[in-house]
Amino acid sequence: MRPHELPEIRHLPLFRDMLQANFEALMHGAYAQAFPAGLELMRQGDPADFLHVVMEGAVELYAHWGGRECTMAVVRPVGTFILAACIKDAPYLMSARTLERSRIILLPSSDLRAVFRRDTEFAVSVIHELAGCYRSVVRHAKGLKLRTSRERIASYLLRQSALAGNLASYGLPVEKRLLASYLGMTPENLSRTLKTLEADGVKLDGTRVIITDRAKLSALAQPDRLIDGPDSETPSAGASLPRVQGGD
Amino acid sequence: MRPHELPEIRHLPLFRDMLQANFEALMHGAYAQAFPAGLELMRQGDPADFLHVVMEGAVELYAHWGGRECTMAVVRPVGTFILAACIKDAPYLMSARTLERSRIILLPSSDLRAVFRRDTEFAVSVIHELAGCYRSVVRHAKGLKLRTSRERIASYLLRQSALAGNLASYGLPVEKRLLASYLGMTPENLSRTLKTLEADGVKLDGTRVIITDRAKLSALAQPDRLIDGPDSETPSAGASLPRVQGGD
DNA sequence: CGAACCCTTGACAGAAATCAACTAAGGTGG
DNA sequence: CCACCTTAGTTGATTTCTGTCAAGGGTTCG
Structure with missing residues (x-):
């Protein structure tokens, strides 16, 4: 060590x-x-x-x-x-x-x-x-039971933005296929849905996320501290950066 | 008290x-x-x-x-x-x-x-x-992420049968609409899927479950102790009867 | 007896998985 | 340096699944 x-x-x-x-x-x-x-x-x-x-x-x-x-x-x-x-x-x-x-x-x-x-x-x-x-x-x-995949994606992107300090633009911390699996959908589905989300205030350029209309995106995602969680309650990693969501 | x-x-x-x-x-x-x-x-x-x-x-x-x-x-x-x-x-x-x-x-x-x-x-x-x-x-x-709703229903019915002492026939412990919600689907969907499961070894008569072909049902459900869990690990209730699945 | 409520069934629309093809990027080995 | 291979990602066509809306039968409970 x-x-x-x-x-x-x-x-x-x-x-x-x-x-x-x-x-x-x-x-x-x-x-x-x-x-x-x-x-x-x-x-x-x-x-x-x-x-x-x-x-x-x-x-x-x-x-x-x-x-x-x-x-x-x-x-x-x-x-x-x-x-x-x-x-x-x-x-x-x-x-x-x-x-x-x-x-x-x-x-x-x-x-x-x-x-x-x-x-x-x-x-x-x-x-x-x-x-x-x-x-x-x-x-x-x-999240899996109450939100549609579209909503899960939107709230994930907002959550990550919050972790990045509420930046309008940040990089995805994981590959898209992994993200798709984490969010409970196929890569094809994620890819397609991301495209349609351009109309709702967020755009992707490769691995780069650009939030173009936070209000609109929030209206869709309806972030909820009982699902998306306050930072204070992130699982094992204290002040660190559990980019997808920690857990044991 | x-x-x-x-x-x-x-x-x-x-x-x-x-x-x-x-x-x-x-x-x-x-x-x-x-x-x-x-x-x-x-x-x-x-x-x-x-x-x-x-x-x-x-x-x-x-x-x-x-x-x-x-x-x-x-x-x-x-x-x-x-x-x-x-x-x-x-x-x-x-x-x-x-x-x-x-x-x-x-x-x-x-x-x-x-x-x-x-x-x-x-x-x-x-x-x-x-x-x-x-x-x-x-x-x-x-279960939600890896199994289809059909498979979730099948394994739920098998799990309950095990809790009832591996009986071929037992009563559902909860209303169907609640079960549907627990399993992550609509009541309509549960109702329809249950009907098609008659071809796979299980029949419902009202609230009564009748397993007609356990082998066939098991082949579909593929029970797995890492999902369906051994009894020993049921959550809070020790020797009691958490009929749907306990938890906190 | 009537009013809820649960469950079922049908018809339809929407969502998602699947299959397949194609592009682009990164890494390997010649 | 380039040809080649692998792999992630996208896109399209199609099918399957699922939710939604609507209606009807049955039961329970007041």
């Missing part, structure tokens, strides 16, 4: 309140590893042996069933994933692969479970983390 | 491991209340002041946006809901209404937060509960 990484981890909401001794114990069993882009880190159904912390790069969490596949979330530095499976000592519900070359720290889940049993502050942090993850997925599910 | 209710609550996974003194403290601020059917218990966006424990009856958790509405879960005795919002002291993401006449116990969320800060065993229970809720919603989202 690199010298600058330890304090970065320590400052994560998940680890910042625990006793130093326990933090050190937890980190003692940890090890960092670099992975090339496109590597499958875990497959759904595998036993959960390690909590993963993304230090550099990006990781896609996805699910598959009956030959189909869909993106569930993207985790960026500094964020953690598969906390829930580690805690329950249960099989992963999602697979994970690197989207770029990534550095990831692995914490043995048995250590994790041992430490929160003796460190109440850490237990409270885990509780908050899980509650945040839970609410994040509920929001995702609400 | 009734005399028999306290031990029932005490035996819930969420409360069974905490210190007796803390359990008593928690219950001191609690009160039970009876509600008629069809009453809105809370509206999404409201502040989370009470953890709810369903002792009798049934509660529907649902979400709304832009004039639309959808069912997210049904909670039955003995189960809890909105734990996550209580912990984060954040607004509810879902509304709740009684489906039948129900008895519900309300625990002030401030007491809850105070107690798990000083009772590690309780904190660990909360962690497990939340992790279970999280995994439950992830499964729901996976």
Whole structure:
């Protein structure tokens, strides 16, 4: 592990309140590893042996069933994933692969479970983390069930604009096909719908998003803090940049 | 609160491991209340002041946006809901209404937060509960994104059959329109698709489900423990009967 | 008995997946 | 440096699926 990484981890909401001794114990069993882009880190159904912390790069969490596949979330530095499976000592519900070359720290889940049993502050942090993850997925599910794909795209674009500081123009953080899968549609559908959205105040130039009429776009997307969420409640990554939507 | 209710609550996974003194403290601020059917218990966006424990009856958790509405879960005795919002002291993401006449116990969320800060065993229970809720919603989202509505219906019917002890015939625990909403479709769509499923090994007679060819139905539904879940991981309600799928 | 309400069915319109072809960009290897 | 290959993205044609609107049958409950 690199010298600058330890304090970065320590400052994560998940680890910042625990006793130093326990933090050190937890980190003692940890090890960092670099992975090339496109590597499958875990497959759904595998036993959960390690909590993963993304230090550099990006990781896609996805699910598959009956030959189909869909993106569930993207985790960026500094964020953690598969906390829930580690805690329950249960099989992963999602697979994970690197989207770029990534550095990831692995914490043995048995250590994790041992430490929160003796460190109440850490237990409270885990509780908050899980509650945040839970609410994040509920929001995702609400979006899928209540909004049309057109509305999901519009609100996604507005949400990203907000994350970029309410800029009218910003770059998409992920490939379009991944975005389509995350939003629950096919790439063809996304492509076509994006084109029709030009009439509603947003235009795409390659990977560049240009909001031409925010009011109009908002009228369509009807952003709602109970779906799109306030920044304060972004899941694992505290002040970082979960560009698609984190989660565990 | 009734005399028999306290031990029932005490035996819930969420409360069974905490210190007796803390359990008593928690219950001191609690009160039970009876509600008629069809009453809105809370509206999404409201502040989370009470953890709810369903002792009798049934509660529907649902979400709304832009004039639309959808069912997210049904909670039955003995189960809890909105734990996550209580912990984060954040607004509810879902509304709740009684489906039948129900008895519900309300625990002030401030007491809850105070107690798990000083009772590690309780904190660990909360962690497990939340992790279970999280995994439950992830499964729901996976079903929505990976399966067609036809497949969702088929696997739902098989899942319920399993809960009923793998009976070939059992009664639907909820109204069809609610089921449709839970499964992410319109009542009309459910009605029509159910009819076509007669060719795939399942028949409905009113509210009665009759599985005529389990192998054929399974081939269509392709039940998957990473979506449909093993019983052991049902969310809040331990050995109880979360007929649609619990959750918080 | 009447009024809701649930469920079903039909007809239709809209949305989305699928299949296929084509472009453009990036990377590889000669 | 160029030819080649791979892959993301777009576009079109088509089919399938799904939501919507409307009407009718059945049940429950006041």
